[in-house]
Amino acid sequence: MRHFSQELEELNQSLLQMGGLVESSIRRSTQSLVDRNKELAKDVIRDEPRIDMMQVEIDAQTTRLLALNQPVARDLRLLMATLKINTDLERMGDLAVNIAERAISLIERPPLKALVDIPQLASLVESMLLKSLDAFVKGDADLATSVLPADEEVDALRDSIYAELIALMQRDPSVVPSAINLMFVARNLERIADHATNIAEDVIFLVKGIDVRHHALDRR
């Protein structure tokens, strides 16, 4: 049997590999929207089973390590954080697929003047995920903490996108289907930001052993 710390390290690597896949799905899904590139959107949909399979494997591996070893303190927190981050990453992968599906619907209709602030929202959300995963790799609670305030910025941007799209629909009912698609894209990006926030909170719990959810920095 391999040494526990070596197995933990391998589990860590699997989780980061999954993080990389999910990052790529998110980036490509929004790129497909901006470039009106249907093939890119289809790639994202095609890659989903790989992410799902990794989730199942990581869960099984984590359960095995919990059962065969008696981890305490930081090792236990690492396994708990792995379970949670794994769930968040898989959901983000699903949300990227939803964005890709919306992109395909959008491409099938004439372009809706601009994409409002969606590219800006997407890049903010992507940077949250990159920072959260980086904080996990480095065990850096300060970096994780720096992710948290962006969640409010994301909510504000989403609200302004909603308001603009509602105004567009009221002026010209023919844009309703496309505007609805864009609303759901904004909604999915905002949900991805929530999951990135969850990951950042898990990293803080991992490093400091404190649960900061629901009262972190009085964000809620």
Added chain:
Amino acid sequence: MRHFSQELEELNQSLLQMGGLVESSIRRSTQSLVDRNKELAKDVIRDEPRIDMMQVEIDAQTTRLLALNQPVARDLRLLMATLKINTDLERMGDLAVNIAERAISLIERPPLKALVDIPQLASLVESMLLKSLDAFVKGDADLATSVLPADEEVDALRDSIYAELIALMQRDPSVVPSAINLMFVARNLERIADHATNIAEDVIFLVKGIDVRHHALDRR
């Protein structure tokens, strides 16, 4: 120190209590919408911190039991299932709050003819959650399995609600804000159904030790 099995039982009770709170939030949020009852919607929003607090307590208790005991086999699976169900319940509580917020916005405008099929969707979703939690209490994998097909019914109902609302907005742009609110209510109910499905899958894993996600009954 109390006996481990007694502590597990108490943890179980806390999780079920949280399940009861979340069920009540979901039921009241959709009721507030149907009855145009703003006070009921506000109650749901006011109760959210209780659910959040329970989530943090259940997570801490689960972590403590994992650290102090060396659970294996079914006890380990029970603690893993508790962690996951806890996360799902908290998210469902958030979604009920979103529905309550949408209900408040809807009440502030003239009623939109009918609520389309939203009450029907809500009752289907509520029954999925009730069955999942019941399956957890009874450790009944068959009951849990019976929840899974409803997820597709929910998706179909949501799609027909979307289509009807899009048609309404195109005919009469003045209804756009209310129709958007109803779309998000349908979306939130569908997400609640996804979480109920997760709980059912966790119960199957708990009872049988098999991970049925992503390939369960070829549902996807």
